[in-house]
Amino acid sequence: MFIGHFAAAMAGKKIDNRLSLGITFMAAQWLDLLWPILLLTGIEKVELNSNPSSPIPLSFTHYPVSHGLLTVLAWSFLFGLSYFIAKKNLRAALLIAVLVLSHWVLDWLVHDPDLPITPFTSGKVGLGLWNYKYLELAIELLFFGAGIYLYVQSARASNKKAGIGFWALIIFLLITHILNVFGPPPPSVTPVVIVAFLQWLLVFWAWRADRSTDVALTPESSGVQQIPKK
DSSP: OOHHHHHHHHHHHHHOTTSOHHHHHHHHHHHHHHHHHHHHTTSSEEEEOSOTTOSOOEEEEEOHHHHOHHHHHHHHHHHHHHHHHHHOOHHHHHHHHHHHHHHHHHHHHHSOSOEESOTTSOOEEOOOGGGSHHHHHHHHHHHHHHHHHHHHHHEEESSHHHHHHHHHHHHHHHHHHHHHHHSOOOSSHHHHHHHHHHHHHHHHHHHHHHHTEEEOOOTTOSSOOOOOOO
């Protein structure tokens, strides 16, 4: 799952449009933002798939801190609690916590049974939709389209330049995803780690694009109400 995570982040803006898209991007993608750091420190491990005919190029051999269900629940709680302490916004804090957890749920749909339940047990889960490339692609594109629709319902570009920033991000994510699905497997783990680190730039891009938007009409107002993003 790749663009499906960003779909969840965009949908989150419909629930609370005071949140920056950069914040929702970070929450929904936190596990994959943390993952390359843990790979470099040797805490977690990934290998190239030894089966050349497999549609999944990587073998996620050990990642209980970033993708174990128990630790993801802890990350979810910590993110939500930190935001609540900083902003005193319970609704937004709960949304952020759910977005962090949503990453694991969406990964559970597509991964082979390699997602750990806890760091202390051998149990692993995953429905394996990645093995059905076109079905998984269709589902993820539907998620992405729904996320875009919900985001557009919650915010509008304040000017043409602002709109270009958001739609450029959408096009970039789509192209990246198509290349991931249909491109050749990586020659080694190193470029995988580099690309994973570069996802931090997507968080910044989303924050910049969202800074130039106005909040759309709200049920409480017949006019345009601009609410500062937090």
